[in-house]
Structures are given as structure tokens and as C-alpha cells.
Amino acid sequence: MTGSEIPPSFRLAYVPGVTPTKWVRIWNERLPEIPLTLVAVTAAEASDVLRGGGADAGFVRLPIDRTDLSAIPLYTETxxxxxxxxxxxxxxxxxxxxxxxxxxxxxxxxxxxxxxxxxxxxxxxxxxxxxxxxxxxxxxxxxxxxxxxxxxxxxxxxxxxxxxxxxxxxxxxESRVALSWPEDATTDMVEDFIGIVRGRTVNSSRGRTATPPQPKQRKRPDAGDARRKPAAGKSGGKTPRGGSGGPKGGKGGKGGKPRRRS
The missing domain is CATH 3.40.190.10 (Periplasmic binding protein-like II)
Structure with missing residues (x-):
């Protein structure tokens, strides 16, 4: 890593009364290589912090000016x-x-x-x-x-x-709490956090943390079964020479008169 490169990190703002502990724990379990930093803000300054780049996303209280901010309402409070x-x-x-x-x-x-x-x-x-x-x-x-x-x-x-x-x-x-972030800064990390807040699992089809589905492998037949199963149209047992597998003495076999008993 060169001196100009900055390791990735995610900054999450939150207003008083919101407890982000559960979502932070899930983030740390799924993305341990990206540290999450909490930024405490008041409800009045939350929008300006997001617009000014002080946080990547944040829990805010509605209403807010959504001219350049996206917001997902989460829950309401009495x-x-x-x-x-x-x-x-x-x-x-x-x-x-x-x-x-x-x-x-x-x-x-x-x-x-x-x-x-x-x-x-x-x-x-x-x-x-x-x-x-x-x-x-x-x-x-x-x-x-x-x-x-x-x-x-x-x-x-x-x-x-x-x-x-x-x-x-x-x-x-009622007071509504929402997850908000700048519209023009919907990064992969923001998408990851949206997925966590919305309850997506680690194998969800959306987000960078999703695991792509693996193609199903066709089951190969057992070699022993292949040997035991006869080919189509062929009998499973040995046939005598000269034609059919019928009993001896019939047509095509050695003939003769039966002996008389004395």
C-alpha cells in the first residue's frame, strides 16, 4: 500500500435515542476488514453532516430536506x-x-x-x-x-x-426514524449497510457480501452399477451356442429315440 492510499472505513452518524448496536454487530461480523466508526450528531445537524461528508450514512429523524439525500423510513416512535x-x-x-x-x-x-x-x-x-x-x-x-x-x-x-x-x-x-445518505454517494459500503438494516442475509442476491449461487453438479453414475446393468436389448445371462437358450433336446439340439427299459 502506498502512502496515498487510505484503507476503507465506514462512518455511521446517529441521533440521540437511536441505538445502532445490533446493526454495528452484524456489520463487524460480515465485514471485519472494514472498521465502522460511530458519529454522534443532533437531529438538527444530521443532514448537514451527511451533506458535508462527515458520515457515509446516518440514522436521522424525519422530516429532513431530501433534495439531495436518500432516506429509508425504518420505524415510528410514540x-x-x-x-x-x-x-x-x-x-x-x-x-x-x-x-x-x-x-x-x-x-x-x-x-x-x-x-x-x-x-x-x-x-x-x-x-x-x-x-x-x-x-x-x-x-x-x-x-x-x-x-x-x-x-x-x-x-x-x-x-x-x-x-x-x-x-x-x-x-x-409520531416521530419517524430513517436511514439516510447522500444520493450521489451511494457506495458499495452504503449498499451493504442498507442490506443489513433491511434484514438481508449474508447470502442475499443483493450487495457485495452476497455469495453467488453455485452451479449444480450432475451426479455421476456408480461404476459398479454400470457394470451390473445390461445394455438395452441384451439378455442378462449367457446363451448356449447355436441359437436359443431353451432346454436341451428341443429343436436344434441332439435328438434320438429314448431307450427302452428291460
């Missing part, structure tokens, strides 16, 4: 509200946006969802994007009584604290 355990909403199993009308509701930059009318009263400023480890600034603001936090359920788990809980918001839009 939207929940993160509340202190002593909040009145903690006494019920679920709430509606109207139930939150009198509360200050925080919206992080990690959740670029389209609300027709955001629930609750807006705060003076939006909290900073969520970062790992769990229990970042938004969770601290909720615990301090500054406001409630409306996020996808996975982010509620990310912000988990002993003094917080969460409840589903029944009429809130």
Missing part, C-alpha cells in the same frame, strides 16, 4: 411528555395536548417535528440539544420545575432520572 413524578399528569396513563395547555413545554432541537399547534406555553428559550450521557440539560430543567419536555419515547429514556417519569401524548405527531 411521542411522550417528560414530567416530574409529583406532577398531576403522573396520576394518569396518558395525556392530550390540551391537558398541557397551562404548562410551559420545552422542545429540544433534537426533535424537528411539525406541530400544527405546539402544546403548552412556550419557554423563553429552547433548551440545548440532547447529548449523551443521559440526564442532560433538558432533564435537569424538567426536574427543576422550569417546564415539561415533549419528545420521542427513546429520548425520554435518554433523559431518565429517578425524579422524572413520562406519559404518552395521544394527539401528538
Amino acid at each position: 411521542t411522550v411528555v417528560v414530567i416530574p413524578k409529583d406532577h398531576i399528569a403522573a396520576a394518569v396513563d396518558e395525556v392530550s395536548a390540551e391537558d398541557l395547555a397551562d404548562d410551559i413545554v420545552l422542545h429540544t432541537h433534537d426533535e424537528p417535528r411539525d406541530w400544527e399547534r405546539p402544546p403548552g406555553r412556550p419557554p423563553n428559550a429552547r433548551p440545548r440539544p440532547a447529548r449523551r450521557p443521559p440526564g442532560g440539560p433538558p432533564g435537569e430543567l424538567v426536574a427543576a420545575g422550569v417546564g415539561l419536555l415533549v419528545v420521542p419515547q427513546s429520548l425520554a429514556r435518554l433523559h431518565h432520572r429517578k425524579d422524572l417519569t413520562y406519559r404518552p401524548v395521544t394527539d401528538a405527531p
Whole structure:
């Protein structure tokens, strides 16, 4: 390898709340010669990271500007509200946006969802994007009584604290997670990762890791069987000279009168 050659690698971006562990494990099993590097990004910056070449592909939250990005929707998440355990909403199993009308509701930059009318009263400023480890600034603001936090359920788990809980918001839009990559950079490695995420097996007909089908070999007849089987139209046993294989004394055999017994 010359000094100008760069060994192949795959960079995978992911937004908070997405756990790519399973797909990374399968990648490492199938393509151990190509290291996979994880790149943590916020939902707001994910598209720019992909466009700028900071990652080959990434798990993003929809909607995104798909002018030059491809995206495969993967799953949806329930939207929940993160509340202190002593909040009145903690006494019920679920709430509606109207139930939150009198509360200050925080919206992080990690959740670029389209609300027709955001629930609750807006705060003076939006909290900073969520970062790992769990229990970042938004969770601290909720615990301090500054406001409630409306996020996808996975982010509620990310912000988990002993003094917080969460409840589903029944009429809130769902959050969709998708795998995205630049349209003009659909490389073989991107195709390989798409196959892994879609559940294709290692022997799938698509992707570089697929094993081409092997031609079936015709079974050769056993040499002993060939010797034992007679050729078509021939008898399997020896025939006597002079014609048919009938009993002696018939036509064509030695004739004579039978002897008399004395």
C-alpha cells in the first residue's frame, strides 16, 4: 500500500435515542476488514453532516430536506411528555395536548417535528440539544420545575432520572426514524449497510457480501452399477451356442429315440 492510499472505513452518524448496536454487530461480523466508526450528531445537524461528508450514512429523524439525500423510513416512535413524578399528569396513563395547555413545554432541537399547534406555553428559550450521557440539560430543567419536555419515547429514556417519569401524548405527531445518505454517494459500503438494516442475509442476491449461487453438479453414475446393468436389448445371462437358450433336446439340439427299459 502506498502512502496515498487510505484503507476503507465506514462512518455511521446517529441521533440521540437511536441505538445502532445490533446493526454495528452484524456489520463487524460480515465485514471485519472494514472498521465502522460511530458519529454522534443532533437531529438538527444530521443532514448537514451527511451533506458535508462527515458520515457515509446516518440514522436521522424525519422530516429532513431530501433534495439531495436518500432516506429509508425504518420505524415510528410514540411521542411522550417528560414530567416530574409529583406532577398531576403522573396520576394518569396518558395525556392530550390540551391537558398541557397551562404548562410551559420545552422542545429540544433534537426533535424537528411539525406541530400544527405546539402544546403548552412556550419557554423563553429552547433548551440545548440532547447529548449523551443521559440526564442532560433538558432533564435537569424538567426536574427543576422550569417546564415539561415533549419528545420521542427513546429520548425520554435518554433523559431518565429517578425524579422524572413520562406519559404518552395521544394527539401528538409520531416521530419517524430513517436511514439516510447522500444520493450521489451511494457506495458499495452504503449498499451493504442498507442490506443489513433491511434484514438481508449474508447470502442475499443483493450487495457485495452476497455469495453467488453455485452451479449444480450432475451426479455421476456408480461404476459398479454400470457394470451390473445390461445394455438395452441384451439378455442378462449367457446363451448356449447355436441359437436359443431353451432346454436341451428341443429343436436344434441332439435328438434320438429314448431307450427302452428291460
